[in-house]
Amino acid sequence: MSDPYLNFANSPIGRSVIERLGLPHPPVLERYSTHGSVFSSGSCLLGMSSTGTLMTHVAKIMAAQDNPVFAPDNDSVLKAALDTELNVRAASLELLSKEKFKTLVYDASGLSDTTALADLHRFFHPVMRQIAECGRVVILGCTPEKTASSAQRTAQRALEGFTRSLAKEVRKGATAQLIYVSPGAENLMESTLRFFLSPRCAYVSGQAVTINTSEHLTAVDWKAPLQGKVALVTGASRGIGAAIAEVLARDGAHVIGLDIPNAAMDLQALAQRIGGSSLPLDITDYQAPAQLTQFVLQHHHGLDIIVHNAGITRDKTLARMNQDLWNQVLNVNLISEERINDALLNAEAIRHNGRIICVSSISGIAGNLGQTNYSTSKAGVIGLVQSHAEAYAKAGITINAVAPGFIETQMTAAVPLAIREVGRRMNSMSQGGLPVDVAEAIAWFACPASSGLYGNVLRVCGQSFLGA
Ligand SMILES: NC(=O)c1ccc[n+]([C@@H]2O[C@H](COP(=O)([O-])OP(=O)(O)OC[C@H]3O[C@@H](n4cnc5c(N)ncnc54)[C@H](O)[C@@H]3O)[C@@H](O)[C@H]2O)c1
Structure with missing residues (x-):
């Protein structure tokens, strides 16, 4: 999604207008x-x-x-x-x-x-x-x-x-x-x-x-740090997930994109674009963790990187929220991640010096009106990372989270205009981030040389004023 104010503020006329009115000036980010x-x-x-x-x-x-x-x-x-x-x-x-x-x-x-x-x-x-x-x-x-x-x-x-x-x-x-x-x-x-x-x-x-300390001191080709690695990205058909898949593939990984069966065509197009493969699957299905594990073992003898990106919002104030809206969000955003990690680890399907990277949200840090279900799930993701980090690291696997702020995607395009504008400007960069910004942070956690990073929660939010 484009940000017309960003373009206006960086035009010759726009710059002088916003300076005179004392409005925020979002810089063009390199x-x-x-x-x-x-x-x-x-x-x-x-x-x-x-x-x-x-x-x-x-x-x-x-x-x-x-x-x-x-x-x-x-x-x-x-x-x-x-x-x-x-x-x-x-x-x-x-x-x-x-x-x-x-x-x-x-x-x-x-x-x-x-x-x-x-x-x-x-x-x-x-x-x-x-x-x-x-x-x-x-x-x-x-x-x-x-x-x-x-x-x-x-x-x-x-x-x-x-x-x-x-x-x-x-x-x-x-x-x-x-x-x-x-x-x-x-x-x-x-x-x-x-x-x-x-x-x-x-x-x-x-x-x-x-x-932190780690026994894995890995030499890396910085031009293709993920060469030879297999990565699975959930929710990969669009938005942040598609950007993650593209950046991991750019850095050399074979990427398996996973998304709901309804998104199979977009997923297939992505897989073709990046030379990866696709796995249409609803992660909340009871059999999904076992099916996913079987897929990676059968086709790749295991995984090096899993990115838990799939997520949904079902916003309503708690007084108006029925149990189903609560359950849907918790199931996609948190419970399925726990179940998938357990299945992969029990089957020893994540290789040594492997990476688990979860996508949380600043809503899980600051809380948000109308998002008790979403904020609970995203704070739970942080809990998941922190509670397992030490034990997984001992087994040679790191787990970290990124917590995006306002990122320009279809998810945020659905937010009412006034709230969207506030979300975009309330950070040190005075603008929303792009999906690629989240993807770059994930690629850094995924790097084989990042073995000392575990239990971290990195906010990708332009230093949002919320929850800071
Ligand atoms: N966009 C933002 O500003 C923002 C901010 C903070 C956190 N996030 C988080 O980033 C992640 C990606 O967000 P996005 O903006 O790209 O959203 P999006 O809605 O564009 O993409 C989410 C993807 O997840 C998939 N998905 C949903 N339920 C699934 C299921 N049961 N099984 C498999 N796939 C499923 C969807 O089909 C979709 O392709 C989410 O976890 C979201 O909560 C986004």
Whole structure:
């Protein structure tokens, strides 16, 4: 669905009209357009607190890109980079005030007490006006629960507030994220840094994710990270599901698209387009989990990735909602996911270093009028992820969720115009996201190198004001 206001606001006449009236200006977001994972292109600025522990790992990753890299001239980054292939140029305050930076990475893992938080101000204050349009800021911290002292835990937890506010100040399509790295997980940062420093996270901002330890340290061809993998996507015939199928196929996976039998023709067309296969099935059918499991075992000897995307809304205030509307939503959005996971895991049909990715919603975080059934189901999805994450990770399988905000699809096209406009504008990007934005986040979770990511819930909502 198109957003006429976005087009108007970015036309020469529209820009001056909305400026005069003080209306929100939705920027044109840079999105990823070619194969593989690339960093946003433009100058990069690195910084760290004096006792940070992650910069050598960051420098090794950044050495794979060819943008110029700078660091403030008195910074420990220069020392950390000495051990790597990365060529870091020392930058004076004068240069920092002239150069525009497309990507900024700050290693805050060494902030060991609250007085050290002043380092954040020291680094970011001089460069806040130097962040390029659609720039990418990443702050690295140490997982608060895994710190050595309560003073460090307090300081590390404070990074979340800093990042979320920074994300609201960077503007013009720029984003800011916080990555908590647990001790021992330093080698598992690459897929996450590549995602957050690229146009692939166009509609993700103000998020905090945790990278845990994992025994799977997998080398990846970043041009086709899912090569050789088999992925199943539910609700794949249209909307977000179709975009997920397309992006996973773009990244090299064989994708099995699943949807209700009534959508079989669209599903078949999708399968042809992406060189995948189709499985018409209603996931709420009692036999569906067994049929699906049998299909993947028979045709592919198992699965590497399952994306639980199928979902429905049946909105009514609780006083007007009959039991059937409640049951329909819970059955599609939550109960069938649990049953399918159980069937696949019992049959050992998900291969080692496998991925389960669930689509929740910010309605499951913030709640929404007229959506008690939907919000219950989507909050339950988050519960499903969090309650199983540790145990599945021990078995070599990760489970994570994405929680989309307002995404332009047929589901949101059915929302009344006034509510639709509010949904589109009430976020830091002043616009709705596209299905591909959700799909890119799922492809990052699906990457074989993302083995340290489990139990995360990533909002793809342009930093929606709801439930923030
Ligand atoms: N669009 C948004 O703004 C938004 C926001 C938050 C979350 N979500 C979630 O994202 C997911 C996709 O949403 P969308 O906007 O693309 O919706 P959509 O209605 O366009 O697509 C949903 C797909 O799920 C399929 N489906 C429904 N019931 C099924 C069943 N019983 N068995 C198999 N397939 C079934 C439908 O046929 C459809 O193809 C849903 O889980 C939705 O709740 C969407």
